Amino acid sequence: MHSSLPRLPYGTWPSPISAASVAAASPRYEGAAFVAAPDGEEIWWGQSVPTENGRTTVRRRLADGTVEELLPAPWNARSRVHEYGGGAWAATDDGRLCFVEKTDQRIWILDPESEPRALTPAGTRMRFGGLRFAAGDLWAIREDHTRPGVPARDIVRVPRDGSAANDADQIVSVVAGSDFVAHPAVSPDGSHLAWIAWNHPAMPWDSTELRLGRFVNSRLETWETIAEGLDRAPLQPEWVDTDRLVFLDDPDGRWNLHTWSASHGPRRVAAASEDTGGPLWSLGGRWYSLTADGTAVCVSTHGTDKIVAIAPDGEVRELGGPVSSGASVEDASGERAVVIGSRPDGSAGVWLVNARTAQWERVSGGESAWPAEWVPQPIELTTNGTRGEVYAFAFPPTHPETAAPDGELAPYIVLVHGGPTGHVGGAASPKIAYFTSRGIGVLDVNYGGSSGYGRAYRERLRGQWGVVDVEDVRDAAVAAAESGLADPARIAIDGGSAGGWTVLAAIARTDVFAAGISRYGVGDARALAADTHDFEARYLDGLIGPLPDAEELYIERSPLSHPDGFDVPMLLLQGAEDEVVPPAHAEAIREALAARGIPHAYVLYEGEAHGFRRAETVIHALETELAFLGAVFGFTPPDVVPLTLS
Numbered sequence: 001m002h003s004s005l006p007r008l009p010y011g012t013w014p015s016p017i018s019a020a021s022v023a024a025a026s027p028r029y030e031g032a033a034f035v036a037a038p039d040g041e042e043i044w045w046g047q048s049v050p051t052e053n054g055r056t057t058v059r060r061r062l063a064d065g066t067v068e069e070l071l072p073a074p075w076n077a078r079s080r081v082h083e084y085g086g087g088a089w090a091a092t093d094d095g096r097l098c099f100v101e102k103t104d105q106r107i108w109i110l111d112p113e114s115e116p117r118a119l120t121p122a123g124t125r126m127r128f129g130g131l132r133f134a135a136g137d138l139w140a141i142r143e144d145h146t147r148p149g150v151p152a153r154d155i156v157r158v159p160r161d162g163s164a165a166n167d168a169d170q171i172v173s174v175v176a177g178s179d180f181v182a183h184p185a186v187s188p189d190g191s192h193l194a195w196i197a198w199n200h201p202a203m204p205w206d207s208t209e210l211r212l213g214r215f216v217n218s219r220l221e222t223w224e225t226i227a228e229g230l231d232r233a234p235l236q237p238e239w240v241d242t243d244r245l246v247f248l249d250d251p252d253g254r255w256n257l258h259t260w261s262a263s264h265g266p267r268r269v270a271a272a273s274e275d276t277g278g279p280l281w282s283l284g285g286r287w288y289s290l291t292a293d294g295t296a297v298c299v300s301t302h303g304t305d306k307i308v309a310i311a312p313d314g315e316v317r318e319l320g321g322p323v324s325s326g327a328s329v330e331d332a333s334g335e336r337a338v339v340i341g342s343r344p345d346g347s348a349g350v351w352l353v354n355a356r357t358a359q360w361e362r363v364s365g366g367e368s369a370w371p372a373e374w375v376p377q378p379i380e381l382t383t384n385g386t387r388g389e390v391y392a393f394a395f396p397p398t399h400p401e402t403a404a405p406d407g408e409l410a411p412y413i414v415l416v417h418g419g420p421t422g423h424v425g426g427a428a429s430p431k432i433a434y435f436t437s438r439g440i441g442v443l444d445v446n447y448g449g450s451s452g453y454g455r456a457y458r459e460r461l462r463g464q465w466g467v468v469d470v471e472d473v474r475d476a477a478v479a480a481a482e483s484g485l486a487d488p489a490r491i492a493i494d495g496g497s498a499g500g501w502t503v504l505a506a507i508a509r510t511d512v513f514a515a516g517i518s519r520y521g522v523g524d525a526r527a528l529a530a531d532t533h534d535f536e537a538r539y540l541d542g543l544i545g546p547l548p549d550a551e552e553l554y555i556e557r558s559p560l561s562h563p564d565g566f567d568v569p570m571l572l573l574q575g576a577e578d579e580v581v582p583p584a585h586a587e588a589i590r591e592a593l594a595a596r597g598i599p600h601a602y603v604l605y606e607g608e609a610h611g612f613r614r615a616e617t618v619i620h621a622l623e624t625e626l627a628f629l630g631a632v633f634g635f636t637p638p639d640v641v642p643l644t645l646s
Contacts, residue, residue, distance in 0.1 A: 005403040010410045010439035011635035013402045017370055017437045018639070019626075022430040023050045023618040025347070025369040029340045030056055030077075031284060032350055032363075034333035035091045039063045043338060043363055044070065044091055045330075045350050046077055054613025058089055058097055061363055070097055070112060078102035079129030079283065081143045081153075082180075082535040083580055083610065086282025087130035090138065092160065098138055100128050107131070107140065107158055118165040119158055126168070127151075128158075130182060130283035135190035141181060141283055142171070150534045152176070155184045155195060174220050175213070180204065180535070182283055185237045185245075191215055193223075194237035194245055196280075201538035201546065204280035205421055205451070205458065210234040210247055212260075227258070227266050231455070234258075235277050236286060240294055248277040248287060253455045257288065257296055257310055270314040274302040278451050279421040289332035291355045297337035299327045301452045303380070303391055304425045307339060309355045319358045321351065322366060325425030338363070345375045346429040369430070373400040376436040378426040381443075381483075385475035387460060387468055391446040391453065392476045393426040394485055397439045404439060409487035411633050412441040414477050414513070416495030416502045420461060420469060420543070423452035434622060438637060440629065443480050447472035447502070465543035466525075466557035469502045474510045489514060490633045494625070496520055497581060497610065501559070504589065508565030515632040517625055519573045520610060523585040525554040533579055563592040569599040569645060571628040573621050575608030599645035601628060 030046035040063025049055045056078050058071040071077060071089075077099040079085035089099040097110040098119065105127040108116040119138070120128065130141035137157050144152045154176035164170035175181055178197040182204065185194040191214060198208040207230050213223030227234040227249050235248040235255065245260040246269075255277025257269040276298045277287050288298040294312040297319070299305055305327035307319045323341030326348065330338050335356045342348045349366025353359070368375060376398040383390040397410050404410065413435060417424055424444045432442045446452065448468040449461030461468050473493065481488035492515040495503040500521015507516040522528050529540050529547060538546075545553050555561050570593055574586040583604060593600040603624060605617050612618055627643035630636055 005401060007403050007405050008439070009635055010397060010404050010408060011630060011633060012638060013397070013399050013437065013439040014638055015374075015399070015434070015437035017374060017430070017434050019434065019619040019622040020615075021369055022434050022622055023615040025430045026050060026618065027348065027365065028056070029348055029350055029365065031087070031089060032330040032338045032340055033091050034331050034338065035060070035095055036093070037063065037095050041333065042095075043350070043352070044097075045338075045340070045364060046089055047364070048613060050613070050615035050618060053607070054615075056088065056102075058099065059364065067364065071099065071110065075099070075108075075116060076102040079127065080105055081127045081129035081141055081283055083533045084282045084535070085129055087132070087141070087284025090131040090133045092133050092138070093136065098131055098133065098160070100131065107138075109160060109162075117162055119160060119162060120164055120171065121166055121168050124168055130184070132184060132284075134186040135188065137186070139184045139186065141184070142173075150537070153179070153181055155181050155193075172218075182280060183236050185239060187239050187242050189242045191242065193220060194239070194247075196235060196237070201541040203539055203542065204235075205233050205278075206542060207231070208233045208235070210237055210249070212245070226260050235280060236288070238288075238290055240290065246288075246290060246296065250277065250455055255287075257298065269296070269312075270310050270316055272300065272316070274300045275452060275454065276300055278423070279419065281419075281421075286328050286330050289329045289337050291332045291337065292334050295355050297329050297332060297339075297353065297355050299329055301327075301423070301425070303446065303452060305341060307353060317358075319353055319355065321353055321358075321360045323351065325427035342425075342427040342429075343368075344378065344427055345372065346427045346433060370433065374398065374437050375433050376428050376442075378428065380426060381476070381479065383476050383479040386471045387448055390448070390472045390476050391450070392480075393424065393444045394480060395428055395432050395436050395442040395444070396485060397441050398436045399439065402439070409490075410439065410441045410485070411490035411629065412443055412477075412480060412486035412492070413629070414473055414491060414493045415442060415444045416447070416469075416473055416493060416499035417444075417450070418495070418497035418499045419451070420447070420449040420465065420498040420502070421451045421458060422499075423450045425452070431622065435626070438626070441486060443476060443486070445473050445476045447476075462542055463545060465540075466501070466505045470506045470509055473502060473506055474512050477512050492517065492629060492632070494519075498522065500581070504559035505557070507568060507570065508559045508562040513568065515569045515571075515629065517571045517573070517628065518586070518589065519612075519621070520575055520578050520581045521572075521585065521589075522581055523558065523560045523589045525558045526551065527585065528581065529554070531582055531584070536580070560588055560592060563596060566593055566596055566598055569628070569632045571625065572600065572602040573624070574602070574604050575610060575612065576604050576606045577609045580610040594646065599632075601643060601645055
């Protein structure tokens with residue numbers, strides 16, 4: 001099939017997919033909503049702008065189809081609650097935008113025809129997120145850092161008249177007393193509040209409670225727990241009417257749709273062997289929305305995402321559509337729902353879907369920046385690993401105009417997602433296409449601990465972080481080599497955050513990988529437990545064990561405890577302002593590599609935190625990764641500056 005094509009070694013193929021085009025093609029969509037307007041219904045959505053230092057703006061599509069920016073530069077809608085934020089904006093019932101400004105973490109309100117004005121006071125060391133407008137009021141999660149020690153969190157009602165801009169006492173605390181709260185849902189008549197709560201050491205995918213309270217004279221006087229359990233994590237309550245709730249819960253090991261009413265209590269709507277729900281890393285995560293007739297438009301996940309409609313009687317219909325990864329269902333109006341997600345070619349976007357007709361309409365994004373022949377098709381791989389099945393997607397080198405010499409096997413990168421509860425859905429991200437178009441294959445692994453395959457698979461990592469994840473990525477890499485996809489001598493491993501931990505541990509403990517790339521990766525578990533933010537302060541209790549009892553296990557599992565295992569070249573990429581995994585981790589790894597004389601490179605990016613958002617950072621990091629692979633695997637990429645390793 002390739003006999004007439006020019007032949008060039010893998011890694012040297014010319015490609016139109018530049019690092020700059022990857023950065024431009026990689027916006028993040030953050031929330032979407034239907035908004036009533038005098039001229040007809042509008043659709044609003046949040047979207048990052050990589051060329052503006054990753055600023056998050058809010059855009060809208062008017063009733064006539066015109067798209068315009070609603071939140072102008074330099075305003076930046078980004079919350080820092082839990083450090084991961086989420087729910088940084090909401091629309092009022094009269095078409096105004098409430099948002100959290102990144103620089104001061106205050107809530108502001110914007111009339112489309114005027115300048116923003118503050119709703120919360122300055123200089124209070126309070127953060128807000130999970131914004132929601134309901135029953136005529138603005139609701140939010142408040143994270144209070146004004147007192148020494150851990151921050152306090154509560155659900156608050158924020159006056160939209162601006163009376164709290166200079167008087168914090170005007171902000172009404174409605175729910176407090178839990179370490180964490182999320183998903184406030186006010187009944188249509190304003191009489192009840194439902195919400196999610198949990199406490200250390202649980203994470204919100206381990207064990208949460210769904211609580212329901214009644215307002216008396218605008219105060220929540222009493223409440224009850226209507227769904228809970230050590231192995232249950234209810235999520236996202238929504239009101240059908242003044243008497244009935246819909247929510248997500250996983251008493252049977254999969255997040256499914258449930259209902260509650262005072263007359264019948266909680267009931268499952270439809271059993272499924274797939275997940276509608278996921279890890280609540282960011283406030284405001286939404287996996288379903290209710291249409292006018294009570295039909296739930298839902299994300300349904302087993303490896304890949306699909307969109308389904310679940311009728312009130314439990315009938316399930318697939319709605320098809322372009323979305324296969326990173327899906328959320330943000331809002332519904334009439335028969336339609338607004339969906340965010342990525343297509344199999346990796347292009348993210350915003351769509352409308354009609355729950356009755358299954359017709360889809362693109363709103364924003366959702367178009368590949370490159371012709372289809374440049375985008376690799378995923379190969380779904382299931383490996384029988386040491387601990388059971390391991391799920392992965394392989395993306396072979398893909399080029400319409402170039403082939404490799406006969407007999408040459410492709411170098412591969414094994415990608416390790418973060419979390420470790422993250423999950424990949426088989427979408428060829430722009431980063432993946434960047435590598436595959438140059439003749440470098442990619443293996444994207446959902447190791448044990450990943451979401452999207454049910455609680456049992458997710459909890460395979462419980463107490464085994466640094467063991468199961470390492471075994472699974474190793475087993476997936478070996479399977480890719482044995483199948484003839486990958487050159488066994490040229491397999492690199494690449495991951496960020498918790499994925500960076502797995503990279504470092506896999507380098508230290510296995511002999512499968514010839515190089516490693518760690519982006520803001522965890523090197524020392526004890527240091528992470530001692531120096532991280534409150535949201536994850538007890539996360540390692542479940543992943544490794546509680547301190548101090550498990551201290552020896554922390555030492556043994558930490559990659560930095562095994563510097564003698566660092567025997568292959570490594571690239572370390574780090575944000576200088578990262579408060580989740582501080583730069584000290586990368587710097588300690590760098591010192592260990594230098595002490596052993598192992599070739600390496602370290603890049604510290606000023607102004608970046610946990611995850612790179614600036615276009616210039618994304619470009620430099622990607623080109624550096626490519627140059628690193630070339631230096632290690634013996635090829636010269638044609639369009640990047642060679643990298644000299646220390």
